[in-house]
Amino acid sequence: MKAVLFDMFGVLARVQSPASQTVIERTAGVSGEGFWDAYWGLRPPYDRGDVMGPAYWKNVGERLGTPFTGGQVDDLIAADLASWSEIDQESVDFLAELARRGVRLGLLSNIPEELAVHYEATQEWLGHFSVVGLSCRIGSAKPEPAAYEWCRRELGLSAEEILFVDDRSDNVLAACEVGMRGHVFTGVGALAAALGEGITG
Template identity: 30%
Template sequence: MSRPQAVIFDIGNVLAEWHPERVYDRLIGRERRERLFAEIDLHWMNAAIDTGAPFLATVEEWAEDHPEWSSEIRIWHDRWIDMFSPVIPGSVRLLDALRTKGVPVFALTNFGTDTFAYAQTQYDFMNSFDRAYVSGRMGVIKPDPRIYEMVEKDCGLPPESLLFTDDRADNIAAATSRRWRTHLFDGWQGWARRLVAEELLTEKEAGL
């Protein structure tokens, strides 16, 4: 099989960590955070943002709808960048190495339109993609098969020529069903080895 024609990165927990619970634990304590998340599905709120709902307005609406937790819900907006951190340096180095080799690098990410734009002001790597497929702009989130189809139509490359990494098995399964090459991300070293195996990078270029 020939080498992939493009490499596609998920972003959260691949290029930077995404752990809202960790920030809440630090700010309000684990016990109170567990109560909050049990009573209010903040990840569902975030899914709405990732599908295109406005960031601040959505958080404010949820805060107003749940006055007993309003200040805690607003943390999602006010401390969002702390939740999307730290950067995973090994993965960013791989992104840079692929670009140096002239390999097209795309992003396919569940991300709000507003939050993506904000993250671009905070992290240089967020501006490094040849194409950025952002769910908030597209109106659909992974693992809905439509988002993968939209990527294929936009980039014009055969599905089997796309190499995609994501930390979620359901997102990987959806891509695999469309004949994408896939790698379930569990650390930058494993991803580096896969890029070497696909003859996109040498071991030295991959930092191995």
């Protein structure tokens, strides 16, 4: 392997906590499975950059039959951003160690534009990546093959020279289907063991 391609949420940053989900539900005035079905069902165009936050939340409200006010939309964007902003410091420290060792690093994340801007403004460790594939900027999102191919081209490597790391097995499987190696992330220890001496210059 000549490069490690990281997912962000669930690997380097934490996924939404129950507490942060409760804040979003309270802000929306809607809760339960129906709310989250609308939230996730309408998410792909938002992650790909086809729509921005106001349009996304307008669509969610319409799907639920509960239109949100302009103030609610602003608050929902803020609550949603906060829910994805907790960093996994152990993983970020490990990333820094890989960078110090000279390992070539890439990032492939499904992320909407507002959240991408927030991370760019606040997380200096993004500078460890030689290639940053943000779904809202590249026009495709995992597990679409085009997202992995974009990163492969930017890294200038063959697919088999890249290890893709993600906490979701479906995303890892999609990477393997385009020829990359894959690792389902369960923790830093297991990833460090999987890497072993497998990285070359």
